[in-house]
Amino acid sequence: MSRISQPVRVLIAATVGLTLALPAIAPAATKPTVATGTTTRLTPTTVRLWGTVDPNGATTTYLFQYGTTNLYGTSTPITLTGNATQKIKVQVDIGGLAPATTYHYRLVARNAGGVANGADRTLKTKPQPLALSLIAKPNPVRFGRPTVLAGALTGTGNAGRQIQLQASPFPHAAGFVNVGNPQVGNAQGAFAFALLSVAVNTQFRVVLPSKPQVASPIVGVGVSPRVSTRVSARTVFTGARVRFSGTVRPARKGARVVIQRKRGKRWRYVAATKARKGGQLFSRYAKRIRIRRGGSYRVLVQSADGNYVDSVGRTVKIRRR
Numbered sequence: 145m146s147r148i149s150q151p152v153r154v155l156i157a158a159t160v161g162l163t164l165a166l167p168a169i170a171p172a173a174t175k176p177t178v179a180t181g182t183t184t185r186l187t188p189t190t191v192r193l194w195g196t197v198d199p200n201g202a203t204t205t206y207l208f209q210y211g212t213t214n215l216y217g218t219s220t221p222i223t224l225t226g227n228a229t230q231k232i233k234v235q236v237d238i239g240g241l242a243p244a245t246t247y248h249y250r251l252v253a254r255n256a257g258g259v260a261n262g263a264d265r266t267l268k269t270k271p272q273p274l275a276l277s278l279i280a281k282p283n284p285v286r287f288g289r290p291t292v293l294a295g296a297l298t299g300t301g302n303a304g305r306q307i308q309l310q311a312s313p314f315p316h317a318a319g320f321v322n323v324g325n326p327q328v329g330n331a332q333g334a335f336a337f338a339l340l341s342v343a344v345n346t347q348f349r350v351v352l353p354s355k356p357q358v359a360s361p362i363v364g365v366g367v368s369p370r371v372s373t374r375v376s377a378r379t380v381f382t383g384a385r386v387r388f389s390g391t392v393r394p395a396r397k398g399a400r401v402v403i404q405r406k407r408g409k410r411w412r413y414v415a416a417t418k419a420r421k422g423g424q425l426f427s428r429y430a431k432r433i434r435i436r437r438g439g440s441y442r443v444l445v446q447s448a449d450g451n452y453v454d455s456v457g458r459t460v461k462i463r464r465r
Contacts, residue, residue, distance in 0.1 A: 173202040173257035177231075180251045180262035188243035188272040188300075193220075195251035195262055196231045202255040203227045208236050210249035214264050225253070243272035244300045271300035276307070276350050276360035284366030284453050285342055287393055293348055294336035295360060302333035305352060309337045312347040314451050326353055342367050344451045366453035369396055373443050373457035380435050381465050389430040390457060392445050397421050399445050401429040406440040406459075419445065438464040 181194030193208050204225045209216035220236045234251070241247065247269070251262035278295035285291040297305055307327050310320040329335045335350075346365050352358045369392050376387040388403055399419045404411040415433045422428035429443070443457040 173255055174200040175258035176200055176202070176204045176206075176253040176255050176260045178206070178251050178253045178260045178262040180249065180265050181233075182265075183267045185237070186267065186270060188270045189241045190237065190239040191241065191247075191267060191269065192235055192237050193249055193251075194233065194235050197225050197234055197251070197253045198231045199225055199228050199253075199255060200257070201227055201229045202257055204253055204255040206234055206251060206253040208238070208249055208251055210238065210247050212245065212247060214248045216248060216250070219252075241269050243269055245269050272298070274299035274302060274352070274355070274358050276352070276358060278348065278350050278360040278363050280348065280363050280365045283363075284368045286455075287343075287367050287370050287452070288341050290338060290340050291342060291365060292336055292338050293350075293363065293365075294334070295350060296335070297329050297333035297352070299333075302329065303331045305329050305333070306354070307335045307350050308353050310349050310351060313343065314345045316347055320347075320349060323348075345453065367451075368453050368455035369393060369399075369445055369447075371443055371445050371455050371457035373460060375441075375460050375462065378461065379463045379465060382436060383434055385432045385434050386462060387430060387432045388441070388443060389428070390443065391422060392419050392427045392429065392455075394425060395422065395427045396445060396447075396452070397427050399427065399447065401431070402444040402446065403431060403433055404442050404444055405437065406442075411442065411444075414441070435462055435464065438462050 177198040177200060179196045183191050183193055185192040197204060197206050205222050206225060207222050208220045211217035220238060225232055247267050248264055250264050253260050275298050276295060278293060280291055280293050282291055293309060307329055309323045311323045312320045327335050342365055345367055348363050348365060350360045371392055372390040374389050380386060396419050400416060401419055402416045403414045405414050415431055417429055417431040419427035419429045440459050441462055442459045445455050447454055
């Protein structure tokens with residue numbers, strides 16, 4: 145057996161010691177394993193996306209990409225999964241989607257080992273249910289004057305649909321009946337019905353002729369009688385009497401007519417009378433009052449039967465000498 149020289153023994157011992165002193169080399173990180181999952185909680189504008197991520201022992205982040213094509217264009221915030229060594233279920237809720245629209249989506253994860261893309265999948269948001277809105281302007285409307293009922297049909301497939309106006313005049317016992325012919329909404333679903341006049345307080349709504357279950361909320365349009373006001377004098381001595389007179393259209397025989405004076409921001413009672421017969425289409429009223437204070441005066445015609453709403457005439461100024 146050959147002998148090893150002393151210098152060689154020293155070199156071997158030093159080499160072994162150096163080898164034992166070196167740290168172990170960590171294996172390279174493996175990129176995550178991902179799988180794009182299904183969807184839940186699908187609505188016309190929102191959805192929950194699911195998937196699984198296996199970090200393969202390295203700290204990993206993930207996000208979902210989505211858009212109307214497989215180029216995506218939008219992504220969810222980056223989320224940390226940790227460094228597990230097994231599959232983790234992940235989810236995210238997204239909103240602001242368009243109804244009845246197909247979207248592409250996929251799950252993407254990243255760690256020190258690289259980026260992993262899940263498979264491309266698609267979803268289709270639910271259609272937006274059709275809904276009708278309606279407003280009247282002006283409301284209330286003066287007797288014999290025009291008003292416009294306008295609104296919009298919203299939801300999926302709202303453009304160019306037929307809209308039918310319906311009315312139920314006071315006392316609303318006969319239910320709703322069609323008013324005129326249907327109109328066709330524009331590309332945004334907007335529509336408007338112009339009425340030359342409304343005879344009495346009336347409830348209105350609009351419906352889809354092809355889908356009677358789709359109806360707008362009921363809009364009540366009040367009709368206020370037209371009240372004319374005349375005074376026998378505008379400048380008087382304190383305590384003098386001034387005659388208020390005029391007409392009410394349509395005829396409102398027996399309606400309570402109140403003369404009011406403005407005090408601050410409120411109108412206060414001064415005197416009252418009743419409308420009497422004037423003609424087939426109108427009533428008359430007249431009342432003398434003693435003027436103790438100057439100021440703004442008006443005539444209020446009150447409604448008690450529900451056919452009309454309360455109505456006021458013009459404001460007149462009376463001054464004391």
